Amino acid sequence: GAVVSQHPSRVICKSGTSVKIECRSLDFQATTMFWYRQFPKQSLMLMATSNEGSKATYEQGVEKDKFLINHASLTLSTLTVTSAHPEDSSFYICSARGQAGAYNEQFFGPGTRLTVL
Amino acid sequence: GQNIDQPTEMTATEGAIVQINCTYQTSGFNGLFWYQQHAGEAPTFLSYNVLDGLEEKGRFSSFLSRSKGYSYLLLKELQMKDSASYLCAGGATNKLIFGTGTLLAVQP
Numbered sequence: 001g002a003v004v005s006q007h008p009s010r011v012i013c014k015s016g017t018s019v020k021i022e023c024r025s026l027d028f029q030a031t032t033m034f035w036y037r038q039f040p041k042q043s044l045m046l047m048a049t050s051n052e053g054s055k056a057t058y059e060q061g062v063e064k065d066k067f068l069i070n071h072a073s074l075t076l077s078t079l080t081v082t083s084a085h086p087e088d089s090s091f092y093i094c095s096a097r098g099q100a101g102a103y104n105e106q107f108f109g110p111g112t113r114l115t116v117l
Numbered sequence: 118g119q120n121i122d123q124p125t126e127m128t129a130t131e132g133a134i135v136q137i138n139c140t141y142q143t144s145g146f147n148g149l150f151w152y153q154q155h156a157g158e159a160p161t162f163l164s165y166n167v168l169d170g171l172e173e174k175g176r177f178s179s180f181l182s183r184s185k186g187y188s189y190l191l192l193k194e195l196q197m198k199d200s201a202s203y204l205c206a207g208g209a210t211n212k213l214i215f216g217t218g219t220l221l222a223v224q225p
Contacts, residue, residue, distance in 0.1 A: 034212065043204060043218040044160070049211060093159055105150070106213060108159035 003027055004096045006109035013084055014117055021079045021112045023094030029074035030096035034106060035067075038091040050077055074098075084116045121216035123205050128222045133195050137219045139188045139205030148208040151179050151190045154218070155201045163190065163203075195223050 003026040013019050023033055032051050036044040048064075050056040050071035058064045068080040077096075081088055091113055095106040121141045129135040141149065148167040152160035166172055166181035166188060178191040190203055200223045205216040 032211070036215075041220075044215045046212060046214070091157075105162055105165065108152075108161070110159050111157075113157075 002107045004030075004094065004107045004109040006092075006094055006112050008112060009110060010113045010115075012115045012117065015085055016083055018080055018082045019084055019114060021081075021092055021094075021114075023077045023079070023096065023109050025075045025096040025098065025107070028096075028098045030077075030098045031074065032097045033071055033077040034095045034097070035069060035077075035079050036093045036095070038093060038111075044093060047079075081114065084114070086116045089114055089116045121205055121207055121214055123203075123216040123219045125217065126220045126222070128224060129192075129195055131195055131197060131223055131225050134191065134193050135195060135221065137190045137192075137203050137205075137221065139190070139216055141186050141188070141205070141207045141216070145209045146183070146207060149179075149181055149188045150206040150208065150213065151177075151188075152204040152206060153201050154204055160204055167208075192221075197223050197225070199223050 035047045048056045048058045056069040071077040093111040151163040154160040164179035202218045206213040
């Protein structure tokens with residue numbers, strides 16, 4: 001149990017285009033989902049926290065108009081990178097938290113590798 | 118503020134024991150997590166400590182001292198597949214704050 005999926009796993013896009021990444025909790029209801037970004041050889045940096053049906057809370061320094069987050073249901077959250085630029089190239093990982101695990105732990109998706117040309 | 122520190126890299130020998138330390142300063146602390154992450158993959162949960170002391174789970178153990186803001190992950194009987202990054206994360210209010218991660222290389 002407690003499986004989180006992400007789609008796509010890899011995406012390559014041109015500079016200036018927008019990219020949408022989906023995060024789904026497959027076998028539990030995720031009251032909260034988190035979006036992280038990870039640059040090579042660095043740790044996970046939390047970008048934003050989203051609760052179902054409400055606006056996402058963004059971490060300091062993360063542009064909410066550039067990284068649009070929607071958490072429309074208890075099993076789906078989306079991250080849209082708008083007007084992507086090469087510096088947005090990174091590994092984007094979502095996690096979901098619900099009642100599935102002990103200690104209300106976060107369950108991570110497999111990540112999405114974004115490359116902006 | 119939120120600050121979690123770990124050594125950047127460690128090297129150990131197959132079959133040995135290695136201890137990865139983590140020091141933290143987080144407000145609203147509500148537990149400390151350890152995750153394992155292989156390159157290009159998502160982190161996987163290893164352990165969680167909310168009270169002081171040692172939690173043992175097979176070859177992996179995790180220790181927490183809240184008064185010292187200190188935790189460690191102990192890996193016994195190291196195997197080559199244990200080569201990975203180990204992330205310490207502090208539970209703070211409604212989210213996790215991750216440390217820099219420790220890249221462990223297990224050598225034959």
